[in-house]
Amino acid sequence: MPDDEPAENISGGDAGGGQATIFETGKAETRAEAVVDRLGELYWQKTYGGQDAFESLVRTILSQNTSDKASQPAHDSLMERYGSGDLVANLAEADQQRLAETISSAGLYNQKSERIVAIAQRIRETYGSEAAFDAFIREGDVDEVRESLLEYNGVGPKTADCVLLFSGGQDGVFPVDTHVHRIARRLGVAPPDADHETVREHLERDVPGEKCGFGHTAMIQFGREYCTARKPACLDDPEACPMADRCDQVGVDTVDGAVVDPAESAK
Numbered sequence: 389m390p391d392d393e394p395a396e397n398i399s400g401g402d403a404g405g406g407q408a409t410i411f412e413t414g415k416a417e418t419r420a421e422a423v424v425d426r427l428g429e430l431y432w433q434k435t436y437g438g439q440d441a442f443e444s445l446v447r448t449i450l451s452q453n454t455s456d457k458a459s460q461p462a463h464d465s466l467m468e469r470y471g472s473g474d475l476v477a478n479l480a481e482a483d484q485q486r487l488a489e490t491i492s493s494a495g496l497y498n499q500k501s502e503r504i505v506a507i508a509q510r511i512r513e514t515y516g517s518e519a520a521f522d523a524f525i526r527e528g529d530v531d532e533v534r535e536s537l538l539e540y541n542g543v544g545p546k547t548a549d550c551v552l553l554f555s556g557g558q559d560g561v562f563p564v565d566t567h568v569h570r571i572a573r574r575l576g577v578a579p580p581d582a583d584h585e586t587v588r589e590h591l592e593r594d595v596p597g598e599k600c601g602f603g604h605t606a607m608i609q610f611g612r613e614y615c616t617a618r619k620p621a622c623l624d625d626p627e628a629c630p631m632a633d634r635c636d637q638v639g640v641d642t643v644d645g646a647v648v649d650p651a652e653s654a655k
């Protein structure tokens with residue numbers, strides 16, 4: 389980690405992995421790239437990769453329908469009991485009831501333990517080991533990796549894309565969470581009524597591959613600091629947002645102070 393890392397790390401802290409980097413800015417060919425370049429002027433730039441892919445999947449399943457606060461102890465207990473050696477092999481052979489007890493603090497522990505054991509068994513069957521699975525995530529064709537991950541029960545598009553990015557370090561992957569979905573449509577770099585997949589397609593088409601991962605994490609931080617769901621910074625003060633000159637403000641009415649989902653404003 390470099391000395392100049394800011395206190396708030398857009399990658400989500402040490403678990404984010406990856407390395408500091410500098411992107412070339414100022415020659416954007418699309419509006420979406422210009423937006424990511426502006427985010428690059430605001431935030432610390434970083435490339436990603438390096439997390440263990442299977443552990444990321446396990447973490448995601450544990451966190452479903454619960455808070456990070458509740459799922460973290462479950463993750464810690466699971467790693468303490470099954471984390472030594474090959475996690476895939478250990479969980480493929482785990483007694484499901486015992487695993488359920490281990491992760492009980494995360495809630496829905498029967499369903500979650502079933503899913504974890506089933507995924508571990510399929511990964512072991514297909515790839516043989518945790519290391520081989522990691523290599524597939526890192527080196528496999530992006531579309532093929534995404535399709536394979538989506539076949540697992542409990543893995544949706546956002547999880548698959550985050551594994552591709554944070555574990556595989558794959559270029560050209562722009563995961564779309566609720567912040568990215570909202571901001572891309574407010575800015576006007578994706579159609580107002582686009583669903584998550586359509587926003588992802590627009591961003592991955594318009595943002596150069598090496599800037600996608602940074603664009604994802606930086607847009608989330610921007611969504612928390614400036615372009616929040618209910619009270620975007622421009623609502624009271626048009627000059628309060630550093631992105632104002634690049635934004636169509638779709639769904640944000642600064643005259644009467646109303647904020648609606650961009651899809652509503654298109655009607």
Ligand code: SF4
Pocket residue numbers: 574575614615616620621622623629630631632635636637638640
């Ligand atoms: S100008 Fe307003 S709507 Fe546009 S990005 Fe900034 S805060 Fe969000």
